[in-house]
Amino acid sequence: MKKLINKPEDFVRESLEGMAVAHSDLIKVNFNPAFVYRTDAPVQGKVAIISGGGSGHEPMHAGFVGRGMLDAACPGEVFTSPTPDQMLEAAKQVDGGAGILYIVKNYSGDVMNFEMATELARAEDIRVLNILIDDDVAVKDSLYTQGRRGVGTTVLAEKICGAAAEDGYDLLQIANLCRRVNLHGRSMGIALTSCTTPAKGTPIFELGDRDIELGIGIHGEPGRKRISFKSVNEITEILTRSLIEDTAYTRTVREWDEDKGEWADVELIDPPFVKGDRLLAFVNGMGGTPVSELYLVYRKLAQICQQQGLQIVRNLIGSYITSLEMQGCSITLLKLDDEMLRLWDAPVKTPTWRW
Amino acid sequence: MKKLINKPEDFVRESLEGMAVAHSDLIKVNFNPAFVYRTDAPVQGKVAIISGGGSGHEPMHAGFVGRGMLDAACPGEVFTSPTPDQMLEAAKQVDGGAGILYIVKNYSGDVMNFEMATELARAEDIRVLNILIDDDVAVKDSLYTQGRRGVGTTVLAEKICGAAAEDGYDLLQIANLCRRVNLHGRSMGIALTSCTTPAKGTPIFELGDRDIELGIGIHGEPGRKRISFKSVNEITEILTRSLIEDTAYTRTVREWDEDKGEWADVELIDPPFVKGDRLLAFVNGMGGTPVSELYLVYRKLAQICQQQGLQIVRNLIGSYITSLEMQGCSITLLKLDDEMLRLWDAPVKTPTWRW
Amino acid sequence: MVTQAQILQWLQVFASEIEQNKTYLTELDAAIGDADHGINMDRGFKKAIAQLPTVADKDIGSILKTVSMTLISSIGGASGPLYGTWFLRASTAVALKQELTEQDMLELLQAGLDGVLQRGKAQLGDKTMVDVLSPAVAAFRQALGENQGTVEAMQQAVAAAQKALEETIPMQAKKGRASYLGERSVGHQDPGGTSAYLMLKSLLAVLENY
Amino acid sequence: MVTQAQILQWLQVFASEIEQNKTYLTELDAAIGDADHGINMDRGFKKAIAQLPTVADKDIGSILKTVSMTLISSIGGASGPLYGTWFLRASTAVALKQELTEQDMLELLQAGLDGVLQRGKAQLGDKTMVDVLSPAVAAFRQALGENQGTVEAMQQAVAAAQKALEETIPMQAKKGRASYLGERSVGHQDPGGTSAYLMLKSLLAVLENY
Numbered sequence A, B: 001m002k003k004l005i006n007k008p009e010d011f012v013r014e015s016l017e018g019m020a021v022a023h024s025d026l027i028k029v030n031f032n033p034a035f036v037y038r039t040d041a042p043v044q045g046k047v048a049i050i051s052g053g054g055s056g057h058e059p060m061h062a063g064f065v066g067r068g069m070l071d072a073a074c075p076g077e078v079f080t081s082p083t084p085d086q087m088l089e090a091a092k093q094v095d096g097g098a099g100i101l102y103i104v105k106n107y108s109g110d111v112m113n114f115e116m117a118t119e120l121a122r123a124e125d126i127r128v129l130n131i132l133i134d135d136d137v138a139v140k141d142s143l144y145t146q147g148r149r150g151v152g153t154t155v156l157a158e159k160i161c162g163a164a165a166e167d168g169y170d171l172l173q174i175a176n177l178c179r180r181v182n183l184h185g186r187s188m189g190i191a192l193t194s195c196t197t198p199a200k201g202t203p204i205f206e207l208g209d210r211d212i213e214l215g216i217g218i219h220g221e222p223g224r225k226r227i228s229f230k231s232v233n234e235i236t237e238i239l240t241r242s243l244i245e246d247t248a249y250t251r252t253v254r255e256w257d258e259d260k261g262e263w264a265d266v267e268l269i270d271p272p273f274v275k276g277d278r279l280l281a282f283v284n285g286m287g288g289t290p291v292s293e294l295y296l297v298y299r300k301l302a303q304i305c306q307q308q309g310l311q312i313v314r315n316l317i318g319s320y321i322t323s324l325e326m327q328g329c330s331i332t333l334l335k336l337d338d339e340m341l342r343l344w345d346a347p348v349k350t351p352t353w354r355w
Numbered sequence C, D: 001m002v003t004q005a006q007i008l009q010w011l012q013v014f015a016s017e018i019e020q021n022k023t024y025l026t027e028l029d030a031a032i033g034d035a036d037h038g039i040n041m042d043r044g045f046k047k048a049i050a051q052l053p054t055v056a057d058k059d060i061g062s063i064l065k066t067v068s069m070t071l072i073s074s075i076g077g078a079s080g081p082l083y084g085t086w087f088l089r090a091s092t093a094v095a096l097k098q099e100l101t102e103q104d105m106l107e108l109l110q111a112g113l114d115g116v117l118q119r120g121k122a123q124l125g126d127k128t129m130v131d132v133l134s135p136a137v138a139a140f141r142q143a144l145g146e147n148q149g150t151v152e153a154m155q156q157a158v159a160a161a162q163k164a165l166e167e168t169i170p171m172q173a174k175k176g177r178a179s180y181l182g183e184r185s186v187g188h189q190d191p192g193g194t195s196a197y198l199m200l201k202s203l204l205a206v207l208e209n210y
Ligand SMILES: Nc1ncnc2c1ncn2[C@@H]1O[C@H](COP(=O)(O)OP(=O)(O)O)[C@@H](O)[C@H]1O
Pocket: A079, A080, A081, A108, A109, A110, C029, C033, C034, C036, C037, C038, C040, C041, C076, C077, C078, C079, C080, C082, C116, C119, C120, C121, C122, C127, C128, C129, C130, C175, C176, C177, C190, C191, C192, C193
């Protein structure tokens, strides 16, 4: 294993230390428990948005902390969800009195840790809601699995909800918006290579010289199936068709019910894309893929969308939700409405984005 | 070779096609000969900045085309400098009547092709000056080599000169500014892995499991020497000391002499850094390195600079001048004066940067 | 009677079992998950052990509570909340006790399992730690019903756990990361089930030897 | 006399030599450069050959000029301007001619070399194509001085080029990408020198056989 690290067990902390000195104008980093937060937090009267997850997906989430996006991010160990104390302390730090939204990717670890954090926060009278992102169409059903994983739509939801919070939306409005973004976003990815976590020191899975993993998760979880290597046009076609042809997806998720003061099971359905939809097309690199290659993916994606009568009105191309140095990509399509479009375009100032 | 490409010979063109559809609000792409230019070019009365070089270093240069930075970029084949006809046609396209600066990285191929382009442009009465970037301290002398290569400082020079052009500087002022940026910038890089060009299909050099290439060039040219793998702290120390301890560097370069209407040899000297200097610190990823690791480099770099009495006032961390999917990094330190600082902070709107 | 000293001893033995099986657990997780289970557990239990001196003279409930809090804030992932909850519920079941009767032990094991079920919502056959913990508790309960002592009941529990662990191999996962593999999860032993088995095995070893 | 047909033939033969040696030239460049010399040359000469029908009935100067322009706009890198300039100067030296005397051939070769020297500023011993082209022109000149014909003179030139090419192996590069290797460039044959040798060898083959 050759990585730009010192000791594997210091990797996450030292990376955060680097971020802290690099971006002291935008963010602060708390250690023990670890979380990254806006220098100007708490912003009084504003809903605070907190996300988090395993490390190794940078720039997500810490790189998205700042005005117009996240108030705080809780980084776990590499590919391991963070712990409830991180989420609770982050909530205390950034609570501006208007409540907190936890944006949670649907992995058993993330879900359970954020649920515990929600319970802890509620016990301390901090108003918290949680919305799950589960957009990965590589996971077909929710009956026989943990349900769809949270991947690319997370990035878009954090931008859009962050802008809404800045705009003065209240907690319920933002939770509803976040749920809507999730319902209208679909993603799927492929891996050309595996990746090596510092702690393990060897590739977390083996992939033959002529194989690719279709439907890879962002933690290197094996995907839908292993297929033989193909041209970028063919790969893009497979991914895009999987997104476009995905039918309504139904599942039950747990959200906090404020009235009852307990968890409630909520049934949610993703409507499929239809001709005429306006889309945000997000081509994401897995960390080790050159941006030049992502443009080949986008090229083909744009052709297919045009043929299908889907109108790409915004795009995002780059490595934003990554798996360390993995080579590969994912595509996320998000159906935009006017409100989401306006919020997407709203100003943002974080270590990753400034516009 | 597993890459997100179709045919190797179509890679550069298809990547540019992807850029063109993705960023049609900012840039246009001309094919035959290939160049990328601002949608609003020519900007009347503004000096135009053109750069170019082999492909495979994305986002440099095409990702830097737009308001506040480049007017045009000329992409060659992968790791192969572009040709004079590209540079000439780009010049004709973006010439706003105030002259054109070619920013050229010091590689024999780039230098010769841009010199031919300069001669061709001059023959067609287009006012062109050329400034060389040669900032790579891995190359010790200029007597027994082609001279120092142009690496990280190129990115910074393009931003600063682009802002100056937007600000109304005239051609001579910008050429002088660009020369000054180059004289005050120093870079050096390392590779943890090789990279594979689409055309060759196999790694362009071999690097053992426990070796790193110190002083790597951005085309995978072998570096100063091969050393055994080290911690990021040690690597950063080696790179940073090489930059800080580099003494005055003297060489002769060819610049176009407008008065005489011919090439003139100009002697230039890089002043070394001294205590109290204000720096822009640029930690660059080679394309396949996760940004999380770059923050470990920055962390150590910041410590060393502080110990040495060098004050980092701006930083840039990310993969901006890359070698396809190579893993590794480079560090660039640029001594800033008030003027450069102001121009660095000035607005920019390109596919890569918006602020 | 299980003494407070034995509980402390058990935690030490379990932690060192985890340490010794760190790579094994991680490799199991590499096959059907994300290759971190051993690393996660080892990080958490190292921290938990480091806390033990602060509760060395406390009651068993307090000891388990401290372990729980440490696990919750240091393991992360799926196993963090699950083991954290197991110890939290176990601690509540034996609050303030200095030693544990057979019945206390049953309640401890049952409460831990219930916590895991509630937190993780897994069912029997989903290929998770539940598939190991659940038959173990049942065997322990049955042994008590047959008037066996703690050690004997624990022997039954560990035997049941071992058998159940092997039975996770042909299962198709329906919870946790392994569920994404669908049929490809068949043929691999569940990592969380394996660590759960080690937990019970360590407890038995202490009861037998100390 | 070298005929226009022979010149056209030479370009074809040279292009196919390049095609056959594409990987070899690229591997030579991989050792001390950036692994693209064969790829660059092949791209350029394929394009140049494709242009030949448009100048099939033109004079030799025009043919070489067309080749030059195509190479300049399609090779790129260091070899693009160098080969482009070689052909540009060569074309000027034999402008408007339909066939070339021994003296014309000498002027063609000398002009090409001068162009490369002026464009690239390399000196003898810098481990570049100059180290091959320069002794070849000298040998050609000397052979003419000894009253040998074009074919014999070209034989001398190619022999000198071949010897000179081998002599690039122990040299340390001082120009081009290989110069960054310092002492590590020693022990490898110069890729540009190799393609230059192929150019002369192809010319000889045509003169001998057509
Ligand atoms: N919902 C659940 N209920 C019970 N156990 C679960 C559940 N989800 C996962 N597990 C257990 O957790 C183990 C994986 O733990 P670990 O690898 O540490 O976490 P992660 O999956 O977050 O990386 C699985 O082997 C399984 O036994």
